Amino acid sequence: MKVLVINAGSSSLKYQLIDMEGEVVLAKGICERIGDGGAMTHKTGSGYVNKMDIKMDNHTEAFEQVKKALTTGEGKVIDDMAEVSAIGHRIVQGGDKFDRSVLVTPQVIKDIADLAALAPLHNSAHVQGINAAIDAFGPDVPQVVVFDTSFHQTMPPEAYMFGVPYEFYEKYAVRRYGFHGTSHRYVSARCCELLGKPDGKGTRIITCHIGNGVSLSAIKDGKCIDTTMGLTPLDGVLMGTRCGSIDPSVVTYIMDKENLTPTEMDNLMNKKSGMLGISGFTGDDRDLRAAMTDPSHPHQARAELFWNMRSYQLAKLVGGYIAALGGLDAIVFTAGIAENNPDLRADILDSLAYLGVKYDPEANQVHGEEKEVTTPDSTIRGFVIPTNEELVIARDTVALVTAQ
Ligand code: ADP
Numbered sequence: 296m297k298v299l300v301i302n303a304g305s306s307s308l309k310y311q312l313i314d315m316e317g318e319v320v321l322a323k324g325i326c327e328r329i330g331d332g333g334a335m336t337h338k339t340g341s342g343y344v345n346k347m348d349i350k351m352d353n354h355t356e357a358f359e360q361v362k363k364a365l366t367t368g369e370g371k372v373i374d375d376m377a378e379v380s381a382i383g384h385r386i387v388q389g390g391d392k393f394d395r396s397v398l399v400t401p402q403v404i405k406d407i408a409d410l411a412a413l414a415p416l417h418n419s420a421h422v423q424g425i426n427a428a429i430d431a432f433g434p435d436v437p438q439v440v441v442f443d444t445s446f447h448q449t450m451p452p453e454a455y456m457f458g459v460p461y462e463f464y465e466k467y468a469v470r471r472y473g474f475h476g477t478s479h480r481y482v483s484a485r486c487c488e489l490l491g492k493p494d495g496k497g498t499r500i501i502t503c504h505i506g507n508g509v510s511l512s513a514i515k516d517g518k519c520i521d522t523t524m525g526l527t528p529l530d531g532v533l534m535g536t537r538c539g540s541i542d543p544s545v546v547t548y549i550m551d552k553e554n555l556t557p558t559e560m561d562n563l564m565n566k567k568s569g570m571l572g573i574s575g576f577t578g579d580d581r582d583l584r585a586a587m588t589d590p591s592h593p594h595q596a597r598a599e600l601f602w603n604m605r606s607y608q609l610a611k612l613v614g615g616y617i618a619a620l621g622g623l624d625a626i627v628f629t630a631g632i633a634e635n636n637p638d639l640r641a642d643i644l645d646s647l648a649y650l651g652v653k654y655d656p657e658a659n660q661v662h663g664e665e666k667e668v669t670t671p672d673s674t675i676r677g678f679v680i681p682t683n684e685e686l687v688i689a690r691d692t693v694a695l696v697t698a699q
Contacts, residue, residue, distance in 0.1 A: 296696075297321070297378050298689040299361075302385040303424025305416050306330055308357045312365060312372060312379070313689045320685075321372040322365055326357040333357075337364040345370050354427035362431065382428050382438045383692035385477070385684065386421045387528075388414035389442030390468060396445065396691040398699070399425055399438040407440065413468065414527065437699070439692040446476030449518040454619075457525070471530070473522035475504045475630075478682040479512040482629045485680050487517060489667070490625060499620040501613055503643070504682065506630030507535040507578070511609070513616040521619055523612060529564055532608050533601070535578035538568035539608065573601040580632045606639065610646035617650075623675050629682040634663045640679070650674055 296316070302309040311323040324337040326349075333351035338344045345364070351357045364370050373379070384399075390410045397403055404425055411418040421440075428438060447455075455471040456464065463469040479502045486502070487495045495517020502512045509532040512522040523531025523540075533539045550560050571578035574586070576594045586598040617623045626647075628640050637659045644654045651674030659668040661679050669677040 296380045296693055297373065298692050299379050299382045300385070300685045300688045300692075301382060301424055301428060303354060303420050303427075305420040308354060308361070308424060310361050311685045311689075313685065315689060315693050318686060318689075322370065323685075324361070324364065326351055326360060329354060329357050335360055335364070337370045339370050339372055343370050354423045355430045358427050358431035376432065379432070379436065381692050381696045382432065382436060383688040384421060384425055384428070384438065384440045385688055386440045386442045387417035387444075387474065388472065389440075389444045389448075390472065391448065391470075393440075393442045394445050394448035396439055396441040396688075396695060398695050399440055403440060413472070437692075437696045439688075439695050441477060441688040441691050443474045443476050444472045446480040447471075447473030447512070447519045447522050450521060454521040469526060471522070471525045473510065473512070473519070474524045474528045475508065475510045475512075476519070476522075477684040477687045478502075478504050478629060479510070479514070479519065479522070481684065481687045482627045482680040482682055483512070483514045483517065485665075486625050486627050486678055489678060489680075490676070499622055499624050500627060501616050501620070501623060501625075502627045502629065503609070503613075503633050504630045505532075505609075505628070505633035505636075505639070508537070508630075509534045509539070509632075511612050511616065513619050515620055521616065532612065533573070533605050534569045535580075536566050536569050536571045538564045538572065570601050570605075573604065574598045580636060584636070584638075606642035606646075609639075609643050613643060613646065623650075625676040625678060628668075628677070628679045634679055634681050637661070640668065640677070644669070644677055647675060652677070 298313050298315055300311040306329045308326040312321045314321050320340050322339045327334045329351045330353060333349050335349050336346045349360055351360060362376050365373055366376060386407060388410050390413060392406055404422060407418055408422045425438060457469060483500050483502050486500050487493055487498055490498055492498050500514045502514060504510050508528055510522055510524045513520050529537050531539050546560060570583060574583055574594050574597050577583055583598050586592040586594050587602060640659055644652055653670045653673040654668050654677060655670050658666055663681055666679050667676060668679060
């Protein structure tokens with residue numbers, strides 16, 4: 296069975312075509328600047344890459360280009376789109392309505408659209424993506440939606456409620472939802488397998504998803520009991536361009552001093568803060584590390600400051616989650632930075648030395664591969680487990696479509 300995985304943004308459409316026999320990625324790519332010119336990158340599993348400027352006025356036109364790229368020319372990987380058995384969509388916000396993946400129905404599309412108030416940019420784009428897929432593939436190709444929030448729906452109220460008047464939870468559904476759930480689910484399930492407890496029973500795990508976006512989850516018996524992202528993906532640890540948790544009065548104080556609207560403040564916290572805001576020059580971890588090792592770099596001191604802030608925040612949160620879990624069996628590192636930055640992993644593992652955590656410096660040099668990085672006598676096991684959100688979406692899609 297071949298599954299097309301779709302991640303639709305407001306002006307972009309990422310896709311991956313996966314042959315579920317052997318779980319092989321046949322092709323993947325991205326359509327960008329939809330409605331504003333248009334550009335497309337298409338890559339095949341055999342290494343062919345094609346970048347092109349193509350006018351795409353809307354998501355339906357983007358799907359037409361995806362079809363063309365998959366079925367014609369040098370990037371062709373299938374003869375006919377009829378070979379695509381199902382489509383799986385990534386959806387950012389499922390609210391408390393969706394605690395699992397579901398098949399798309401008119402009611403599901405309406406529910407996702409209704410949740411747009413909680414994720415205006417994302418959910419509206421996802422609805423456009425689903426409707427465009429129906430236009431492009433017809434109503435008979437089954438579609439499945441997989442939510443970033445579902446895995447976190449097992450959190451208890453003491454973890455998901457915020458200390459503002461209760462009426463705002465009732466009126467506006469203000470609470471912690473958490474994001475990156477597909478990734479936390481995938482790597483924690485894999486960690487349970489590595490611990491020899493595939494059903495998760497009796498396990499206490501912290502998963503650290505550290506990429507452009509950063510979130511940590513505390514997972515007990517295979518179920519999420521807490522996570523650092525909140526109502527939106529802004530809460531928690533400092534990120535590439537997002538501020539993470541700050542004293543809420545900082546928000547009103549800056550708005551007042553700088554005369555900013557809520558939208559302008561939101562933009563400042565989401566796009567101009569975090570690594571970019573502190574270092575003053577980059578939101579990319581590779582640039583940050585290069586600056587830190589270059590004494591002549593004009594931003595070296597502030598790059599170091601960011602590094603220390605992030606490591607300190609991560610250590611505090613991990614410590615807090617160990618208390619919440621009543622101990623810890625394993626910690627997992629995943630996503631672009633945690634999979635590729637041994638020094639950051641070392642900082643977190645060093646912060647747990649008082650608990651008897653020991654890592655193997657050589658094993659910890661791993662980049663983007665599954666590996667145990669702690670030593671056999673370490674009290675807590677540490678793993679690098681590369682995430683694969685698209686594969687989870689494709690697997691959920693197959694499971695739901697074949698169960699029909
Ligand atoms: P996103 O949250 O957008 O999915 P990623 O998980 O891809 O982001 O993480 C992006 C971050 O990971 C960037 O800061 C980048 O510097 C870092 N990163 C990604 N790949 C590598 C790599 N191979 N080596 C070092 N750093 C990497």
